[in-house]
Amino acid sequence: MPRRAPPRGFDAPFVLYRSTVSHRWYFAYGSNMQTATLRDRRGVDFRRAVAARVPGWRLVLDKPPLFSIGHAFANIVPDPGAEVLGVLYELTAADLDHVELTEGVRIGNYAAVDVEAWPLQDAAPLTARSLSSSRREPALRPSTRYMALLIEGALEHGLPAAYVETLRAIPADAEGASARAARTMLDTALRLARPRP
Numbered sequence: 001m002p003r004r005a006p007p008r009g010f011d012a013p014f015v016l017y018r019s020t021v022s023h024r025w026y027f028a029y030g031s032n033m034q035t036a037t038l039r040d041r042r043g044v045d046f047r048r049a050v051a052a053r054v055p056g057w058r059l060v061l062d063k064p065p066l067f068s069i070g071h072a073f074a075n076i077v078p079d080p081g082a083e084v085l086g087v088l089y090e091l092t093a094a095d096l097d098h099v100e101l102t103e104g105v106r107i108g109n110y111a112a113v114d115v116e117a118w119p120l121q122d123a124a125p126l127t128a129r130s131l132s133s134s135r136r137e138p139a140l141r142p143s144t145r146y147m148a149l150l151i152e153g154a155l156e157h158g159l160p161a162a163y164v165e166t167l168r169a170i171p172a173d174a175e176g177a178s179a180r181a182a183r184t185m186l187d188t189a190l191r192l193a194r195p196r197p
Contacts, residue, residue, distance in 0.1 A: 023047065024096050025128035027117050029059055029086035030074030031146060032099070033153025038089065042102050046089040051157045052117045054130070058082035061147075061170055064137040066109050070176045072140035074150065075110075075133050087157045088117055088128055096129060103131055120160075143175040 031037045038044050056078060063075035076084050091099070103110050110131035117128040147170060154164045 023090050023092055025117065025126055026089045026091050026096055026099060027052065027054060027086055027115055027128040027130040028089060028153075029054075029076055029084050029130070031149040031153065032089075033087045033157060034149045035153070035156060037149055037153070038099075042099065044089075044091065044095045044098055046091055046095070048088075048090040049157060050088040050090075051085070051120045051159055052088045052128075053083050053085050053120060054115045054117050054128075055083040056080055057084045057115060057130075057132075059084045060136065061142045061172075062136050062138050062140055063133050064135060064140055066104060066107065070140070071143045071146065071173065072137060073142065073146065075136070076130065077132065077136075085120075085154070085159050085163045087153065087159075088119065088126075100129075100131070105131065109133065120158075142170065142172045144172045145175045147172045 028038065032042070035049070038046070054076070057076040058079035060075050060077055062072045064072060100106070100110075100112055105112050110133045113130055113132045114127055115130045116125045118125045147167065151164060151167050154167060
């Protein structure tokens, strides 16, 4: 049987999923699915990007930030009957540490969790690092700007159309002034936190 061609835009043959000792897989389900957010905003490069699903976890959009800005962010919570779709990135150990640093793992914004991820292109499961939080606020909604990043990332990496439509259907509110101000400060902090060459 001939080998299937890799999806367009992938950096390496999709049949080769095993990471090296110096690299780890990171599963992104929120705005980090968008390459511009991960690479340009957070300063994190990656070797490969692979569309994947993670059974036993459910996407929720009700995680409050550490400081109130009126909007919620993406999170995954355990749910045996669910699965979440997202993007696997192969990162260096240093870049994975940087993701956790900038996502606030050290100060309790998220906790690092290991998940079993299944690439969508008929491959075996692999272990990946992801982020989860027990902090939830059902009254909060994500901003329309934030949801646009998730949708763009899902489209960029070829997640199923039905999943993209699920993201489009999530209620969201226009970004408020406090959120815009907090984003400006966070962008400055992210630039300062970038690893120096």
